[in-house]
Every structure is written in C-alpha cells, then in structure tokens.
Amino acid sequence: MLSPINVSLESLNLITLAPMLIPVIGALLILVIDIIKGGLDKSLYVVLAILFLALDFGTLLESAGAFSKDGIMLGVFDVMLIDGLAIISQFIIVLTSMLFIPLALTSKRFHEFSYPEFFALFLFMISGFQFMVATDNLILIFVGLETASLALYTLIAMHNRDKSFEAAIKYFTMGALAAGFYSFGSMVFYALTGSIEINQIAAVLQANNYTDIGFVLIAVVMMLASFGFKLSVVPFHTWTPDVYEGSSAAMAGYMSIVPKIAAFVVAMRLFEFLIHANIVWLEVVLYAMVVITMTAANIWALVQSDVKRMLAYSSISHAGFVMAAILIGTTQSNSALFLYWILFSFTNLGAFSMLWISRQKELPGYQKTDHSFEKFSGMIKTSPMAAIVMGLFMLSLAGLPPFALFWGKIYMISSAVTGGYTVLALIMALNSAIAGYYYIKLIVFMFMKEPIESNVDNNGQLYVANATTALKTIIGFAIIGTIFAFVALDSLLEFVTAFVYNSGY
C-alpha cells in the first residue's frame, strides 16, 4: 500500500511552467477551432499564434523580473531551472518565432499554410525548445528536444515538394541518430554519477576527482556527436545544406536560429563545467571542431551556386564561430554568444525573408534552383530598393561595421582575446575575411552585372513576387535591427551580461 504523497502546490512553483504551457494551450486551441469550424483562413491562425507568443513573452518578462530580484528559481520537483540562460534564450526563441510566423502570410498560396496543424505544430515546437533550455535535467532536455525536433521534421515535410520530403527524411534520420547518441551519453553519465541533473553530475564528478575519466570521455564523445548534429558542427553538418534547400526559405531561416540557440544553451550547461575542470582532451577536440567548422564551411560556401545553400553553409560557419564561446567559457564569451545570436537572428531573418519574398512557383530556364545567383543579377537596375536591402543584410553577415553582426563579432573576438585564445582570435578574424568573399559575390551579382532580359520587362516584379504588407513589415523590423543595432547595444550588453553572470556562467 503506497502512502499518499503530500506536496503543497506552492512548493511546486508552477509559475516556472507557465511560459512553456502557454504555447501548448495555444496549439490545442487552434486544433479545437479547426474541429469546430474548418476551412478558416491562415491569417487567423497566424494572428492567434502571435497572440499566444505575446502572452508567452509577457510571462517571460515576469520571470525575468523575478530572476533579477530573487535569483535562480527551481520548480516542479526541482526539474525546472529558471536561470539567466533560460530566460535570455527563451526571449530569443519566442521573439524570433513571433517575427518568423508572419512570413506565412504570403501573396502566393503555399500548401502547408492551409493546414491549421502547421501552426499547432509550430507552437508545440516552441514549447519543446523552451523546455529544453529551462532545465538541467537530462531527461527533460531529451523530451523537449524530441518534441521540438519531431514537430520540425513535420513542418519541413509539409512544404510538399520532392525536395522537402527528402529533407525531412534526411533530417529525421540524422535527428534519430543524434537522439541515440544523446541517450547513450546520458546513460553513461547516470551510470557514473547516479544522477541525471547536470549540476549533480558536475558535483559528483568533482567530488570523486574525475577518477573514471575514461567513462566520462565516452559520455562526452556521445554528447558532442549529438549536439554536433543539432548545431550542424563539422563533421556532423552534412544534412544542413540539403535540409535548408528542401525547406521553404522562411523555415530555413527559422532553423538557422531557434533550434541552434536551444542547443547552444544545453551545450553551455553540459560542456562548460567539463572545460573548467581542465579536461584537456575536450578542449582540444572542441578547439578543432570550432576551427574546422568555421573554416571548412566557409570554403564550401565559396563554391555554391544557390544563395540559399550559400546561406546554409554560412550559418554553419556562424555556428562554429559561436561555438568558440563555449570553448572559451568566460562570462564575457557566454554573453557574447547571446549578443551575437540576437544580432544574428535579426540579420538572418532579413536575409531569408528577402529570399522568401522572391520565391517563384515556376522556374525560368536560366534558373536551376529557387534562388540561384543568376536570378539576382542586375537587381539594382530593376528593383533598387530590394537590392540595397539585400546588400545590407549581406554586409551585416560579412561583419561590416556598423551593421548588427559586426558588434557581435568584435565582442566575440574580444572575449577570445581576453580568454587567452590569441590564435583562435586571429583565426576567427581571418575567417570573416574568407566569408567576405561569398557575401560580396551576391553583391557583385546584384550591383555589377547586367539584368536578365525577362526581368527588365516585368520591372523587377520577380524579386517581390511573394511580398505582402506583413512580409514587408517583417523585413522592415530586420532592417531596423540591422542598421540601428548600435543604439540598443549598450543596454542589450548590460542585460545579457547581468543575466549570464547571475546564473554563474
């Protein structure tokens, strides 16, 4: 006979669950609405999703306030962990999702947006990512990761073209492999320490002075492989370009930002205590991964003939660049990671949205893929505003001052300098120079080549074929975020640094 367990509701601290539950409720509501009355327009679901995300954002503000007053909060049998990392990363996740979801309001009809399930899955996915970052329990991380990933695979497949099925299957297979590695790694950690909480694992390993270093390394290898897949770190990156190519530009842009920040936060929680424990082996492996990811992805990006594939490789390279923060492991570098990612999300939002509004349904003869470089040649002559905006995002991605990413870049390189990684700082700087070439390549096409005849005739209509006011507004946000980043930089930096520092990273 089991004795009843008495748990007072206050001790559960359910408020820590609120931000994750709101999108779940929203998703269920969308499904219910569809059951009651089918065939409603996508705009309804988009706005509903935005409203729920706004509520989500509101509760996050609430917990941010509570965090800055009382510090780290635990909840629900100490499974939830609301610290600065959790809050900042949720801010990024929710805000970016709010900016990406209106991209569904295209002027052309796309298959996936006619299903309310698309939006429900989208909200489930956000909730999954939020769970992932707001805990240090390996099982809950796993649950969050899989909720989000499974939803994401489906969202990609719903684009309903041959390439998207291929992409979804590929992503699913790789994701399953990563999940296998993850669970194996967690198992070894559990076997070693008898705990599935990262801070407990760290404490136990510390206490027995890493005696079972061999097993720790096995667990770390598994975890590295798993997060290597999620963060698309070389050599686990092979799925990325194909998946980006197969999914719509809006979805590809989303994938380059949100899943990665969630994975970065977990990687930060998991690897930094090991780095601080002076496990040289891990440091060497991470160092090599960072350098190879940055450099190799940049070199592959040089030879792409499609802008979206180029951006896919470029986002691998950016992920490698940001991985350096985990290697360096100081408060400055961790703050730099978040700062960089916030600025990166604005710029990448803009770049992918520009591709999205120029999406055609049928490809003309000279164009092999959706966004081949030739498509953009002579854009300045036929549609100058769009060309300037696209050029702006490219310059920001290349790290040209005073645009958004430049500030993230200098803060990151500076953290490498202060962390004592001089050579790494130089490699990071030189990689920006390599990256400069492929971003400039698009600018060369847009500004210096002659336009293709058919585009001159239709007056550059091609580049805004898919545009609506909603999409243009989103691009407007991206432009403001990219150009005027320096205005908000100081408060952003102080906010991020305070939250990261107060979480003990």
Next chain:
Amino acid sequence: MLDHILSILIFFPAFAGVMGFMINKESMRAYGTAVATIEFALSLWLWFSFDNNVSGMQFMEHMALVPSFGINYILGVDGISLFIIIMASFFTMIGIASLSPTHNIKNMIITLLFLQMTMIGVFAALDAIIFYVFWELSLVPMLYLIGAWGGPLRIYASVKFFLYTFTGSLVMLVGMLFMAYFFYQATGVWSFAILDWYRLILPESFQLWLFAAFFIGFAIKVPMFPFHTWLPYAHGQAPTIGSVILAAVLLKMGTYAFIRFSLPLFPDASVFFMYPIAVLAIIMIIYTAMVAYAQKDIKQVVAYSSVSHMGVIILGTFALNVEGISGSIFLMIAHGVVSGALFLLVGVIYDRRHTKLMSEFGGLAHVMPRYATIFGLMLMASVGMPLTINFVGEFLSLLGFYQQSHILTLLAGIAIVVGAIYMLTAFKKLFFGELTNEANKNLPDVSKRELLALIPLSIITVWLGIYPKPVLGPINNSVEAVVQLMHNKATSHEAKMRIPNVSGVVISKTTAKEAH
C-alpha cells in the same frame, strides 16, 4: 554649431546622399556639386576656426555609445588630420563637378557622397572602433564605384580590392581588441579612445606584436610592397573619379593611421621596425618606379608612380623625427593634389579617345596645347621640381630620414631620378613628335568643365610649392607633440636616442599660447 562641426562634416554628405534619391536624374550633377561645395565651405570654415597654436585636439566631440565596452563616439582634429579632411572634401567637390556624363550618374553621385562621409569619418575619429567603422565602410562605396563603372576587368579588380583590404583590417581589428584589453588590464575599464591609449606604456615585446597586427592593416591600405598588387588593378579598372579619390584620399588612410596609431602607441616597436620598413619603402620606391617605366598604358604609369611616391611618405613617417613626419604629412597632401590631378588628366584623354595606350598618342601638344601645359606642370610637380608642392614634402621626408641613415636616404633619392625618367618618357610619348594618328587630329582641347577641376589644382600646386607655411605650420605643431609623446613613452635606450626630444620647443609654444 562649431561644437558639432565635425559631426556635421561627416554626416551632412550622407544625409544629402539619402535625400539625393529624390532628385531627378537630369539635375543630379548640379545637386551633387552643390552639396560637395557646401561641404567644402564647411571644411574651410573648420580651417578658419582652427587655432594654429594649439598642438592637441580641437573641436572634440564626445558621446557614449557602448560605455560598458568602452566604445565612445569621439571626434577631433589636429594639424595632422585637418588638411587631409579639407583635401577629402575638396577632391569630392571637384570630382563631382568635373564628372563626365556616364550611365547611372545618380547612383554614382550618391555613392560618392557616402564615400565622402566615410573618408572624413576616418580622419576625424578618435575612437579606435569608430575609426574602424568608417575605415571598413569606405570599402563598400569604392567596391561599387569600381565594380559598376569600371573597365572590362572591373569585377575582378573590385573584389580583389575589397578582399585585400578587408583581410588586412580584420587583423588590425584583433590588434585593436588586444590594445583595449591591455588598457583594461592596466586600468580596469574598457576603452577604445585613442587619447586614452596614448597614455598606456606597453612592454616592448607586446609592442612588437601589436605593431605587426596594425602594420598589416595599414600596409595593405597604403599599399606597401609586397601588398601592393591590388592597386594597379583597382586603378587600371576604376573610372576616373574612382582613381582620383583612391589615390588622393583613400590611400592616405593608411599613412595617416601609421602616424595616428603605430608611432605614438608603439614607439619602441617603431624604432625596432624602422629599418625593415625603410627597406620595404625603398624597394617600393625603386621597384614600382621601374615597373612604371615599363608600362604601355598611361594610367598604369600614373598608378605606379603614385605607389612609388607613397614609399617616400612611409620613409618620412618612419624617420621618427619632426622633419620627417611633418614632411610625410605634407607629402600626403601634395601627393593627393598631384596624383589626383594626373588621374584627372588621364581621364580627360580617355574620355576623348577611350584608350589609354601611349602608343595611340603622340604629338598631342599640337592639338591640345593647354592640356599639354597643365600635364607638364603636374608632371614637374610629380617629379619633385623645386617650387612645386611635392618638392617640399619629399625634401623634408628625405631630410628627416637622412638623420637616421645616410645610405638608405641616398637610395631613396635615386627614385626621384628614376621618377624623372619614366615621367618624362611618358610625356614625350604623349605630347612630342609628329601627330601621326589620324584620330588625334581633331581632338578638342580641355573643356571649361575640366578646367574647373584642373585650374584650382594647378594653383595649389604652385602656391604651396612656393609658400607652404599656412599648411606646414599647424602640421609641424601637432607633429612636435606626437614626437615628444613618443620620446617620453619610449622605454628602450635605442628608442630614446632615435626619437628626438623636442620638449623645449613645445614649452615655448604653450607659453606663446598663454601669452596669446
């Protein structure tokens, strides 16, 4: 208004550029000329209000940008930067005014106005990051200028230009971040302000590394041998206005940055690297002069001669004494005026014949006497004839370096002779002899529009050649302060010896100011 005159100087052209999108295509050149003239008038006003007796920074502006990371918007001018700013606005003005009709002129003028913002920003910035922002931003308009209006190889040339300079400046950026970190370690606060950095005395081993990092960025921009290979392409393919601005102003960013950053921040390293850099500079002077002699294309001759003279500027800078540095700054202005004028002159002939090959010409003096006269004058200036603007700068630079090494100065002096050879040969091929080519028989002489640019340049060339004091005075004042700072900061015995102590002079200046 004078409190913010530098900000106005920087952002007025950019703002006007944005407004320029609304101007009708036909009226665009008038608009551009008007804006650039206002800008030039403002820069003259800056000179007028500039206090010649003060050696430090004037018209300082300070605004916090990212205080928690030590990035502030700080501007200021001293005698070193004042005249380069005036030159930048002057060249934009005459460049736009004498622009020959081309396709897409509206985009070109807007680009030029943006370029002007970045040029003035570089020379007025007193915060390393703000400096870097303008320094990098200047690449974009130039990339577009070369890539969209250049010759057949324009895309290759523009991308090469961009990548070369971008790579160099990223290495420099790492150096800047290190410098800020050392400052943070020493004082506990982050700062990128150059005047703050001046107070920091670094151990020599750090200085050497940082000097090298900054050197890569600056040397590619100058461009110094062996990093110069982008420049002939850029000049060869760029439209006339692009070459003029590139030679007159953009290259000066590198030499200016040596004086603003490398020398006062790393005096010991500057002494340590003095001879290697001098040797590079001399190779650059002689080698490019020889290459210039072998060119068939008149624009390439001017381009290589421009590189060759940049070598003399570097040599003067690394003389590390007042004569040398003042001379090199004066030579920057002189080189801007003269090579800018030469590129404009090449543009004149290119507009008429659409070729730059010297073999196509000959005997032009018969049909274009005024053109030949102005070309001759500029050629004499370029060769360094006394009573022309270049002579003052070259003489002072070489005089300065003579105090450090006799033999190297002698070698550099040879370059002036070689310079005379290739320039006079080119002049002979273009203007003397019989007029053989049919196509040249009816070439019109320089038009009023072209004279608008060329006459002021000719006047400056002679005026400052005869009476350089109005420019040399303020330069000298600020350079004395820089050299004194270097002498005080130098830690090694060698550096103390090489960098003269000019404190006596400085004291007399301040007392003069107090008396004033």
